[in-house]
Amino acid sequence: MPILPATTVDFFLAGLEAFMRRSGQGTHWGVTVLQLEGKPDAQTLTRAWEQIHAQHPMLGARLKRQWRGWRWVWETHGTITAPPICWHGVQSLPPGEEVIQERLQGRSSSGALTTPLWMEVFPWGTDGGHVILLTWRHALLDGTGINLLLEKLAAGACAAGPPPQTLPPRESMARVYKRAKPLTDRLHEMTSAGCLSAWKKGMPTGGRPEYRLIELSKEESAKATERLRALCGDFLQMPFYAAIAARALRLLHERRGWHSPEIHLHLPIQLRGRSRELIFGNHMGAMPLFLDAGALGTVDEAVAHVLEKYRESMREGRQQAAEALTTLAAQLPLSTFIPMVRWTNMGQICSLFHSHTGSFLTGCKEFAGAAVQNICTIPSVSTPPGLGIFVSDYAGLITVTLAWRGDGVSHAEIEALDRRIRTDLTGIAEE
DSSP states (O other), X not given: OOEEEOOHHHHHHHHHHHHHHHTTOOOOEEEEEEEESSOOOHHHHHHHXXXXXXXXXXXXXXXXXXXXXXXXXXXXXXXXXXXXXXXXXXXXXXXXXXXHHHHHTTEETTEEOOSSEEEEEEEETTTTEEEEXXXXXXXXXXXXXXXXXXXXXXXXXXXXXXXXXXXXXXXXXXXXXXXXXXXXXXXXXXXXXXXXXXXXXXXOOOSOEEEEEEEOOHHHHHHHHHHHHHHHTTTOOHHHHHXXXXXXXXXXXXXXXXXXXXXXXXXXXXXXXOOTTOOSSOOOEEEEEEEEGGXXXXXXXXHHHHHHHHHHHHHTTHHHHHHHHHHHHTTSOGGGHHHHHHHHXXXXXXXXXXXXXXXXXXXXXXXXXEEEEXXXXXXXXXXXXXXXXXXXXXXXXXXXXXXXXXXXXXXXHHHHHHHHHHHHHHSOXXX
16 A cells, blocks of 8 residues: 655654544544535535545555554555535524534534535525534644645646655654653653643543634734734744733632643644645644743733743754654554653643644635635644633634533633633723
8 A cells, every 4th residue: 555654743643643533532623614605616615625635645644554664654545536525504603512412522413424524505694604514523624724725726726736746754762762851851840830621630531522712803813913913923922822811721720729830732823834735644743832821910020921931932942852852652552642741740741732823824815716814724633631722713704612521611611711711811991
């Protein structure tokens, strides 16, 4: 069978999903929601959908260990037939939480999903509104990949497949260990300090995926963008949103009477060049940030602190150290990876899952011939860490997704997090 190289992030996500399955949390799915003002052109959408499946064998690939060289690779099985797009009948309302929660558990109305990509179109109301739900396995897609996939679908064509890829040369484990050791020592320091996420030992790990969308209005989004530019400039958005997420987690700690001296963020970061045809597979690196919880008093202070810690991580090569650490872990059986991480880190994986997906379909006002109102992504998360805060925007509209599991976060806590995030983003306190 043809093989494709797997990245260290592919291994991490596979290990995370193996842990989720063993702890009753199911598989790792995400849902991207597209709100459209009209009906997408069925022929255009179907053509692009079928071409994507025909051109990208990763959609039928299986992650396995190659005995020769003891490395992880994707084993492909030839051309993949696209599952038919599911066109629903007209409904009075757009698909609600129950439908999206079902997709986050890898199920449709007809049973378990058997394909890593699943598309549904929901017409609703009397004014021609449509919602598209794109359900995807996180093991095959990262944030950049989702946007690249949407671009292909919006254009109605995907004539080119992924560029040729070769297995990277092997490096001695001694050199990899040397590069990873400073980060390992830093993680042990954090462990000794008693750092927490939204979860701690003794709390349940199961429950179905839950979420809350914080959809800012045009006016609120404009205020948030103005505040972001005042604090970070026009190009580096990460510190602003990372500071918002860290302050939200600290609020959760305060409400529970917990004390965590540090907050550990693993920020996705694109450090390598990437072909626009390389849609599938996880090609982002991880930038570990260790934030002092006492330095997050105001948004201004928190952003300055995140910037300081970001520069520190860049100077100390922590992204490269994180990749080296995962390379070492990839020598373990898949089922032992996350348990080993939790054993060395007081049961935690990181303090919370957080990412800024960026702008969807930049400069594109239509999707398969229909005007786009908004786009956002809703990922499922694992417990631990028990909470995810994800930010995306389309045409200046900012959407924040809060994700958690079961009763791990109460309704009152979600309301408090919603208020804190809105206030921190816009600078407007609710009355």
